[in-house]
Amino acid sequence: MSEGETNRSPPRQGFQTAVNHMLERKIDSLLWLTRLGTIVFTVFSMIPLFGTNPYTNYQRALMSSAATSALRLHQRMPRIQFTREFGAMLLMEDSCHYLLYSILFIISYPITLSLLPVFLFALLHSVTYSAGLLYKLGCAGQAASLSAIAEHHQQNILKLVSFTEICLMPITVIWLFSGKGSLLTPFAYYRFLTFRYASRRNPYTRTVFHEMRIVLEAFANTPGRSISLKNMCYKVINYASYLAPPIPTQQ
Numbered sequence: 001m002s003e004g005e006t007n008r009s010p011p012r013q014g015f016q017t018a019v020n021h022m023l024e025r026k027i028d029s030l031l032w033l034t035r036l037g038t039i040v041f042t043v044f045s046m047i048p049l050f051g052t053n054p055y056t057n058y059q060r061a062l063m064s065s066a067a068t069s070a071l072r073l074h075q076r077m078p079r080i081q082f083t084r085e086f087g088a089m090l091l092m093e094d095s096c097h098y099l100l101y102s103i104l105f106i107i108s109y110p111i112t113l114s115l116l117p118v119f120l121f122a123l124l125h126s127v128t129y130s131a132g133l134l135y136k137l138g139c140a141g142q143a144a145s146l147s148a149i150a151e152h153h154q155q156n157i158l159k160l161v162s163f164t165e166i167c168l169m170p171i172t173v174i175w176l177f178s179g180k181g182s183l184l185t186p187f188a189y190y191r192f193l194t195f196r197y198a199s200r201r202n203p204y205t206r207t208v209f210h211e212m213r214i215v216l217e218a219f220a221n222t223p224g225r226s227i228s229l230k231n232m233c234y235k236v237i238n239y240a241s242y243l244a245p246p247i248p249t250q251q
Contacts, residue, residue: 013138021136031071032129035122037064042119045112058110062102065118069099094202097195104192108185109175113168117161124150124157162196162204166212169193194245209244213237 022029041061045054072095080086090096098118105114127150134143172189175181196205219225220233 013136015137018133018136021133027071027075028129031068032126034064034068034071035126035129037061038068038118038122039126042115042122045115055110058112058115059106061115061118062106065122066099066102066106068122069095069102073099091195092200094199097192097199100188100195101192104185104188108172108182109180111168111171111175113164113171116164120157120161124154158202158204159208162208165193165196165205166208190243194243198245209240213240 038061041057041064044052045057045061048054048057073090073093076093076095077086077090098121101114102118105111127146131143131146131150134140134146169186169189172181172186176183176186193205196202197209199205216233216237220230
């Protein structure tokens with residue numbers, strides 16, 4: 001066998017290779033575990049198995065999500081600086097947004113729908129990492145299939161996440177007027193939604209808002225629609241456009 005053929009030999013695979021891979025990338029491995037925790041606790045909050053408390057699992061799911069966001073934030077910004085510039089950069093990070101999101105719903109009146117975005121994110125990213133582990137274990141076919149499934153559904157999942165986040169805004173207001181929520185929740189959640197709208201890395205919130213506007217305008221302009229209903233639709237559109245934050249220009 002020539003030296004070139006030796007250099008092109010396939011990488012070693014097996015259980016020990018997978019373990020070494022996890023040990024070499026400790027933070028990624030911890031992220032995988034915290035995401036699995038979010039998935040498991042979300043399922044247990046919906047289907048209370050083994051006599052578990054749904055509210056306890058609800059909080060654990062959000063705490064696992066907060067841990068995931070904190071670890072991702074550490075990866076993105078490992079050096080903490082007490083400056084205004086660092087604070088501005090921090091608030092531009094998606095992981096910071098979801099850390100604030102998780103904390104907000106941990107301390108607020110429970111809204112089951114709030115688990116759906118963190119569950120879907122955890123599912124999407126844990127599947128991607130699991131595919132990598134399967135490849136290290138020598139299951140290349142299963143790894144390729146899992147990666148293909150995640151890639152095929154990624155866009156729809158991210159749109160569903162954004163749609164759910166938008167729908168949570170009026171729910172927090174309804175909860176406030178029903179006496180179940182606090183005044184802090186809708187105002188804090190509005191700030192979260194503006195962060196997501198202005199996100200540099202994830203345009204799906206802007207995309208979903210745009211698609212919802214198109215649907216609402218089409219509904220308002222349907223022949224035979226009453227003038228009062230049409231005016232109400234456009235008032236909603238104009239008010240939402242007024243509240244939308246400016247989009248930062250790409251550098």
